[in-house]
Amino acid sequence: MKRKTRVIKWLLISVSAILLALGYFVIFEVAPRIRSKSEASRDSAIAEYRRFLIDVAPEAQFENDTCGLHTLRVIYKSYGLDPDKKALRFRLGLDTPANPIDPGSTGTLQPDMFRVLNQDGFLYELVDLNDVGSAVTKLLEHLKGGNMAAVLIARRENGAMHWIAVQRVENEHLVILDSLSKNSYLESPDTFTRNMAISCVLVKPSDIAPNSPDSSLTDGAAALFQSIRRYSFLKKQRAGNPVGGEKRNAP
Numbered sequence: 691m692k693r694k695t696r697v698i699k700w701l702l703i704s705v706s707a708i709l710l711a712l713g714y715f716v717i718f719e720v721a722p723r724i725r726s727k728s729e730a731s732r733d734s735a736i737a738e739y740r741r742f743l744i745d746v747a748p749e750a751q752f753e754n755d756t757c758g759l760h761t762l763r764v765i766y767k768s769y770g771l772d773p774d775k776k777a778l779r780f781r782l783g784l785d786t787p788a789n790p791i792d793p794g795s796t797g798t799l800q801p802d803m804f805r806v807l808n809q810d811g812f813l814y815e816l817v818d819l820n821d822v823g824s825a826v827t828k829l830l831e832h833l834k835g836g837n838m839a840a841v842l843i844a845r846r847e848n849g850a851m852h853w854i855a856v857q858r859v860e861n862e863h864l865v866i867l868d869s870l871s872k873n874s875y876l877e878s879p880d881t882f883t884r885n886m887a888i889s890c891v892l893v894k895p896s897d898i899a900p901n902s903p904d905s906s907l908t909d910g911a912a913a914l915f916q917s918i919r920r921y922s923f924l925k926k927q928r929a930g931n932p933v934g935g936e937k938r939n940a941p
Contacts, residue, residue: 743768751869758798758853759784760869761840765855781806801910808906816913817890826879833859837894843886844924889917
């Protein structure tokens with residue numbers, strides 16, 4: 691019995707020593723390497739983007755549920771980044787259903803979009819659409835500062851959810867890059883925000899890591915919740931007064 695006790699004690703001491711050594715290795719060796727690689731990746735991304743936007747055309751969409759991908763791709767192109775090198779489709783989880791039992795539940799969700807933007811050195815900000823006047827002011831100031839926005843909209847034609855990019859302001863109208871339109875087009879800021887915008891995400895490069903790596907999940911969840919409420923509101927509004935009081939214009 692005493693011998694067994696000594697053996698058990700020896701085993702416990704040995705296992706504890708191994709765990710302590712492993713913990714030391716993870717904390718002081720592995721973690722700094724991971725952190726430095728993450729920081730190096732973000733720094734290299736920040737070094738790549740251009741301070742002034744490049745004028746790009748919309749990307750054509752030929753697949754269902756890829757509007758979010760094309761929206762991010764044109765934003766990256768506008769900042770001089772190569773979206774192909776960023777493997778956006780894979781990193782957005784575009785081909786992975788949000789609901790495992792529904793193969794059709796694919797597409798770009800805000801938590802994934804925010805995570806990718808954060809990893810690539812971009813600052814994102816979700817606009818509160820409850821106050822349309824303030825939202826329009828914030829969006830215009832952001833765009834006039836040389837930045838872009840990704841906006842989830844209810845399409846004028848059928849009310850379906852669809853991601854588009856807002857590139858700049860021209861003649862006090864928004865220049866829209868839409869994967870379902872061959873050319874860019876103009877929208878009235880107020881009409882667009884009031885009748886079509888479901889979720890508005892301001893995007894701009896940053897010299898620091900403004901969003902912590904863990905914030906994209908909580909921020910994205912908040913954006914999803916806002917989108918559900920906003921979409922429900924727009925559906926009711928559309929039923930009583932169909933969207934489309936102002937037609938879009940060619941720039």
